[in-house]
Amino acid sequence: MDMSPLWISLKTAFSATFITFFVGIAAARWMSAYRGKLKGFIDALFNLPLVLPPTVVGFFLLLIFGRYGPIGKLLFELGTTIIFTWPATVIAATVVAFPLMYKTSRGAFEQIDYNVVNAARTLGVSEWKIFWKIILPLAWPGIAAATVLSFARSLGEFGATLMIAGNIPGRTQTIPVAIFFAAEGGDMDKALIWVILIAVISLAVILLMNYWTEYQRRFLSSMSSAEGN
Known part of the structure; x- marks a missing residue:
């Protein structure tokens, strides 16, 4: 049995998750602080791949990366193409997984107690350090959950x-x-093998995330008890 779909899926899922991790966090952080008039429209645009049928998303990607699309035309002039290549699988997985990373991370950022952030600002801490030392650690449980969801979505x-x-x-x-x-x-046995395999992988990822979250919760609880004593 050819196992290449497994390696291609894992390679695609990890690559897409890596991209959505950084792009999604950046977008979520920006939107959580943005107060402009276009906030509702931009938020809807970021979440659009979540509600559109995947084939519609794929069609839009074809328009963009196809031979006559804005990016595809440029790539064609450079002597290369994205369509029907492995990077195309990464692009598709990234686009459909991005809303999960963005939406969940934004929720995590907006649940932070910003009194702590404002206190750090009054002490002269730079915005860069505030983000890496305060905001990101406080939002990390939500970001970790978003990463797992993005991986599972990319895989499927x-x-x-x-x-x-x-x-x-x-x-x-x-x-x-x-x-x-x-x-x-009509090869139902082969299809069933792949179904079981992807279900096992997805279940294992979610279980590991649940165990890790529980460990973090107990660790933070023990730290709070120690500080109280």
Whole structure:
């Protein structure tokens, strides 16, 4: 049995999660502090891939990265292309996973007690240090949960991936795509193997996250008890 869909899926999910981690946190931090008139519109735009059908997201990506799209045309002139390549799977997974990272991280930032942040500012602490030393650690449980959700979403992406990357065995065929074509071809046993495998991976990731969150909660609780004594 060809195991390339597993490696392609894991490679894609890790790459997309890495990108959404930084881009999502930056967007969430900016939006949590932004007070402009366009806040509602920008927030809706960031969350749009979450509510759109994946095939619609894939179609928009085709318009952007296709041969006659703004980015695709530029890449074509440079002698390269994104469509139907492995980077296309990363782009599709990143776009659909971004809203989960953004929305959950923003919620974590907005739940912070900013009295602590303001106290640090009155002491002359720079905004950069405030973010890395105060805001990020306080929001970390939510950010960690957002990272896991983004990874799981990237791992299970199908529609947009099929639209922009296609089904090329050994290059762009991820586990969800392999499941679809195996089932369509009547190879239900093969499809079932992939279904069980991706379910086990997703469950393992969520369980590890739950154990880690519980450990963090107990650690913080013990630290608070020690300080109280």
